[in-house]
Amino acid sequence: MSKKPLISVIMPVYNRSAYVAQAIESILSQTYNHFELLIIDDCSTDKSWNIIARYQKRHPFLIKAFRLKKNLGGGGSGAINFGFKKSSGQFIALMDSDDISHPKRLEKQIQYLINYPSTIMVGSQVNIINHSGTIIGRKKLPLNHQQIYKQFSIIHPMVPPSCLIRKKLLPTTKQLYKIRFGLDDDYYNSFKFLNCGKFANLQDYLLDS
Numbered sequence: 573m574s575k576k577p578l579i580s581v582i583m584p585v586y587n588r589s590a591y592v593a594q595a596i597e598s599i600l601s602q603t604y605n606h607f608e609l610l611i612i613d614d615c616s617t618d619k620s621w622n623i624i625a626r627y628q629k630r631h632p633f634l635i636k637a638f639r640l641k642k643n644l645g646g647g648g649s650g651a652i653n654f655g656f657k658k659s660s661g662q663f664i665a666l667m668d669s670d671d672i673s674h675p676k677r678l679e680k681q682i683q684y685l686i687n688y689p690s691t692i693m694v695g696s697q698v699n700i701i702n703h704s705g706t707i708i709g710r711k712k713l714p715l716n717h718q719q720i721y722k723q724f725s726i727i728h729p730m731v732p733p734s735c736l737i738r739k740k741l742l743p744t745t746k747q748l749y750k751i752r753f754g755l756d757d758d759y760y761n762s763f764k765f766l767n768c769g770k771f772a773n774l775q776d777y778l779l780d781s
Contacts, residue, residue, distance in 0.1 A: 579607035579678055579736070580661030582748075583669055584651035586643065589619040591670035594705075596627050598672045600634075604679035607665070610636045610658055614651040615643040620669075649749040656748040662740065664748065668733040668781065672705070677778040681736035684774060691717075692741040692769025693762075695734040696778035707780065717770040730762060730771060734779040741769040 581599055585592055599609050611628070613621045621639050628637040636658060644650025648668075656664065663685065665678060677696065684694050700709035714720045714729050723729040739745065742765070749761045765771075 577606060577608040577661045579604075579663045579665050579682060580655075580659035581607055581609045581665040581667050581678075582652055582655035582659065583609065583611045583667045584614055584648040584655065585611060585616060585620050585624065585669040586614040586648065586651075587616045587618045587620060588669040589616075589623060590703075592620055593623050593627070595667065595669045595671055595673075596624075596635075598674070599667060600627075600631070601675050602673070602678045603676050604682060607634075607678060608636060608659070608661060609634060610655040611638070611669075612651040612655045613637070613639045614648065615640050653747045653749055657746075659739075662738075664737040664739055666733045666735050666737070670781075671733050672701070672780040674776075674778045674780075676776075677734075678736070680774060680776060680778065684772065685736060685738055688770070688772070690770050691738065691772050692765055693730065693735050693737045693771050695730045695732075695736075695771075695773045696776055697773065698731045698734055699777050699780045701780045705780070710777065711781075713773045715773050715775060717772060720771045720773065721766065724762070724766070728762065730773065731779065731781065732762075733781065737765075738769065743768055 628635045698711040720729045
């Protein structure tokens with residue numbers, strides 16, 4: 573692995589002790605292995621940090637773990653910004669601590685961004701799972717930029733934790749998200765990213781959420 577990983581996977585965590593191990597395992601099991609995993613514990617009050625620390629100890633060169641003394645808010649956006657500042661990859665993969673990435677997620681998404689250099693963000697189709705991990709539904713999302721653009725006024729046609737982002741096309745490298753609307757920051761910032769490059773969703777179901 574080079575000193576600067578190609579992909580930085582950012583995983584904010586807040587009280588997800590029941591799910592975070594499975595989320596971490598799904599990243600460690602990726603077929604594409606040129607990445608770093610940044611895990612930011614956003615001042616959890618459960619046993620999340622104990623689990624994170626064990627994984628960091630097992631994979632000290634792959635996992636960077638940070639335990640914040642104060643919750644940074646923004647529905648996790650603050651913790652994502654913290655991880656973004658610590659990242660060294662050319663691409664940013666978002667990952668929620670209660671989701672599961674399929675093994676070929678990073679491989680397929682990085683290949684797409686390499687093939688289409690004007691694309692700033694690529695997501696995927698998403699399976700909806702319950703607390704036991706059983707698939708109970710699916711989110712079928714538009715594939716190309718024009719279809720995605722048309723749907724933005726109706727729904728959010730991207731699922732942020734399924735996305736891989738090209739860092740050099742972002743409007744600023746100081747932060748990923750501008751925090752204004754809490755849980756709706758994803759939607760707000762996606763509008764800003766639309767001015768910087770094209771969007772796409774792969775037809776593959778690469779995330780269970």
